[in-house]
Amino acid sequence: MKRLAAGAAAIATITLVPVALRAAPVDLGAIATAAVASVQAERGAATPAAGLGGCPMFPADNPWNVRVDGAPRRSDSTAIINRIQADGGDNLHPDFGANQSYGIPFVVVPQGQPLVSVRVTDYPDESDPGPFPIPSDAPVEAGSDAHVLVLQQGTCQLHELYGAARDASGWHAAQASTFDLRSNALRPEGWTSADAAGLPILPGLVRCDEVTNGAIDHAIRVTMSRTRRAYIHPATHVASGDNAADLPPMGLRLRLKGDFDLSGYTGQARVILQAFQRYGMLVADNGSNWYFQGAPGPCWNDDDLNQLKRVPGTAFEAVDTGPVITG
Numbered sequence: 403m404k405r406l407a408a409g410a411a412a413i414a415t416i417t418l419v420p421v422a423l424r425a426a427p428v429d430l431g432a433i434a435t436a437a438v439a440s441v442q443a444e445r446g447a448a449t450p451a452a453g454l455g456g457c458p459m460f461p462a463d464n465p466w467n468v469r470v471d472g473a474p475r476r477s478d479s480t481a482i483i484n485r486i487q488a489d490g491g492d493n494l495h496p497d498f499g500a501n502q503s504y505g506i507p508f509v510v511v512p513q514g515q516p517l518v519s520v521r522v523t524d525y526p527d528e529s530d531p532g533p534f535p536i537p538s539d540a541p542v543e544a545g546s547d548a549h550v551l552v553l554q555q556g557t558c559q560l561h562e563l564y565g566a567a568r569d570a571s572g573w574h575a576a577q578a579s580t581f582d583l584r585s586n587a588l589r590p591e592g593w594t595s596a597d598a599a600g601l602p603i604l605p606g607l608v609r610c611d612e613v614t615n616g617a618i619d620h621a622i623r624v625t626m627s628r629t630r631r632a633y634i635h636p637a638t639h640v641a642s643g644d645n646a647a648d649l650p651p652m653g654l655r656l657r658l659k660g661d662f663d664l665s666g667y668t669g670q671a672r673v674i675l676q677a678f679q680r681y682g683m684l685v686a687d688n689g690s691n692w693y694f695q696g697a698p699g700p701c702w703n704d705d706d707l708n709q710l711k712r713v714p715g716t717a718f719e720a721v722d723t724g725p726v727i728t729g
Contacts, residue, residue: 413699424490455510457583459559459605459620464586465636466620468606470721471680478648479720487626487649491691491715495675496707498608498696499616505698506549507541508604513556518561524576526595534561534580536573542566549596550575551604558583562596562603589638597623598687599652600638603695606684608677610699613670618677624688626650632728641688643727648686655721657682662717668704671709691715 428540453459460466476482477636483491498505515535522529535554543549548561550573560583579595582603597603606623629642630649637653650656658678667675683694692715696702 409612411495414622455555457553458585459555461586463654465723466684467681469680470621470655470682470723471660473655473657474722476720476722481648482654482720484706485628485646485720486626486650486691487503487715493629493715494710495690495693496608496696497690497693497711498698498702499707500702500704502698502700503544505696506524506543506551506603506607507698508551508553508607509540510553510555511535511537513554515554517598518572520566520574520641521574522576522578523574524565525594529578530561530580532578533575534564534578535559536561537570546574549603553583553594553604560602560604564596588636591638594639596639598639598641599633599685601636601653601684601686602687604697606695607687607696608674608696610697610701611651613673614701616673618673619681621655621676621688622677622683622694624656624692624694625687626685627688627691629685629688630726632726634724634726637684643667647662651726652685654685655682655723656685656718657721658713659717660721662713664686664719665706667709668706669709670706674710675713678718683718686710 455547506664515537517533517535519533520536523659534552536550536552540550540552547564548566550566552561553559554561560581562573562579562581563573563577577594577596579589579602583605589595594600595602601623603623605620608618608622612618628644628649629640630644630647630651631640631645632651633640634651634655635655641653642649658675662675662679664672664675664679
């Protein structure tokens, strides 16, 4: 994850602290866009993304779970795609696979999981205070972002850390966020999360259970090397100082074009491409262009996934899901 230096821009978080102690969370119902509403009306009730541990991955009408294959194309779609490609964009790249050291791991813990404190080092004012139900052996993502994702059963609270590590004194992290997976509340405007855009990570991962069942019913997390100093809900935070209008803002929804021919793709690749046509991807962080993330698991077949590496970025278009909010 590439973030602005502290103080260079406002940053992001969500719902465990009493309202009096923090900025009011955004009510997604109040900012639902006409584009998303029209897609829901056209297709009927949305289907909640496959849950985990008895918990939903947000309500059915959450932006992560709303199909966008019928949503309008952004008028500046061509300019944005051309800019991504000019800035080093190439083809899709699954950032996970058969090697279990790749991908972003998560753990599901019981409702009675003991709570622990997390010392937040970089973004304490934009972090939830805890304590958090993080086990001592929670898996940590390999690499510099060092994410820790913990879903608690019963409460359906998702706890995510960025820059996490555990030492003799316990857990510490650059940032700590909590999301209520039964709520559509967003983080306060301008706040970050364990992802630069202020978004949750787990709901946007490609997971083994989904692909094995033959369908992914949610948008997928993707990174871009350069982003605009702006965001679109459900994102709440910028991670760039560049105001160029043709750069992708955080929270931008990108969709595989409906006329893209899937007939030459098989297995896991086919399932993922169908999700890109129906639900698209959400720009969630700064990183390599067109890298999308999955959770480690025993199911992944690199031969299947490698088919995706021949899908060009130009096969995608930007979807209009609401106003661009400048940071």
